[in-house]
Amino acid sequence: MGIVGTMTSDQLQFFNSQGYLVIESFSSSEEVEALRKRMDQLLDGFDCSSSASIFSTKNQQRTSDDYFYESADKISFFFEEYNLMLLFVALHDHDPIFKNVSCSDKMSGLLLSLGYKRPVIIQSMYIFKQPGIGGEVVPHQDNSFLYTDPPSCTGLWLALEDATIVNGCLWAIPGSHKDGLVRRFIRDDKGVHFDNPSPSYDQKDFVSIEVKAGSLVLIHGDLIHQRIRRNVDPEPLYGDLN
Ligand SMILES: O=C(O)CCC(=O)C(=O)O
Secondary structure (H helix, E strand, O other): OOOOOOOOHHHHHHHHHHOEEEEOOOOOHHHHHHHHHHHHHHHHOOOOOOOOEEOOOOOHHHHHOHHHHHHHHOEEEEEOHHHOEEEEEOHHHHOHHHHHHHOOHHHHHHHHHOOOOOOOOOOEEEEOOOOOOOOOEEEEOHHHHOOOOOOOOEEEEEOOOOEOOOOOOEEEOOOHHHHOOOOOEEEEOOEEEEOOOOOOOOHHHOEEEOEOOOOEEEEEOOOOEEEOOOOOOOOOOOOOOO
16 A cells, blocks of 8 residues: 555644644654764864865855856755854755655655655755854745745754754744745856845744754745744844844
8 A cells, every 4th residue: 555644634634734744753863863974974074175165054145156046956064154064955865864765655645645646855954053154044944045936845863862942943834824825046148046035024923943953844944934043042033033
C-alpha cells in the first residue's frame, strides 16, 4: 500500500484555521543528533575565507549575486548579518542524512494530508540560532519567494534544539494566510524587486511558536511569519523593533 495522509482531523483543522501547526516529537532525539552531527562534519569542510555571501531578508539585493543563484543545486554556505551563519539550499538533494529525513514517508504522510499528490522539495536551509547574535527575518510569506500559480508552497521547519524567544523561534500572525498573498518577489531584467511595498504589521498580532527539539512546524505558504532576535538579557519585547 502507498503512503497515506497521517494528520488527524484536529491537526488539519488547526492548520487550516491558524496557518501553522506544531507536531511535537516528530523527529526522535537520535534523528536530531544525526542531523546535527552531520552538520558539524559539513562545517569542518567549509573554508570561511572562500566565496560565501550574505543572506538578508532586509536587503534583498544581497541575495541576487551569482553565488546565490548558483546555490540552487548544491550545498552552499551563507552568512547572515551580525555573524550568524546559515547553510542553505539543496541539503535535501545532496546529503544522504538530510535526504533521508526530508524525503521520509513521515514527511510525505503530512503533505498528503494537506492534499499534495506528489510533493516535491525545492529548497532546504539549516539555520544556526545562537542566543544574542544573528539577524532578524522580517515579516514575510514564503509564497512571495516560492511563487506558483496556484500557490503550492508549505514550509516544514524542524527544531534541532529547543527554540525559544531568546534563540530565535518563529513568530507568526495566526490566520493571516486567509488574506492571501500580499506581494511577489520578482527577478527580471531590472534585477530583483517586490511588486508591492510591504504592509506594516502590528507586532502585537504575532505569537511566538516556541517548540522543543524534534518538533516540526508546518507553515502555510501565505502565513505572515518572522524571526525576532533577542538578547540573552532581553530588552522589553517590542522595544527595539522599529
Ligand atoms: O527560522 C527562521 O529564523 C526564519 C525562517 C523563515 O522565516 C523562512 O525560512 O521562511
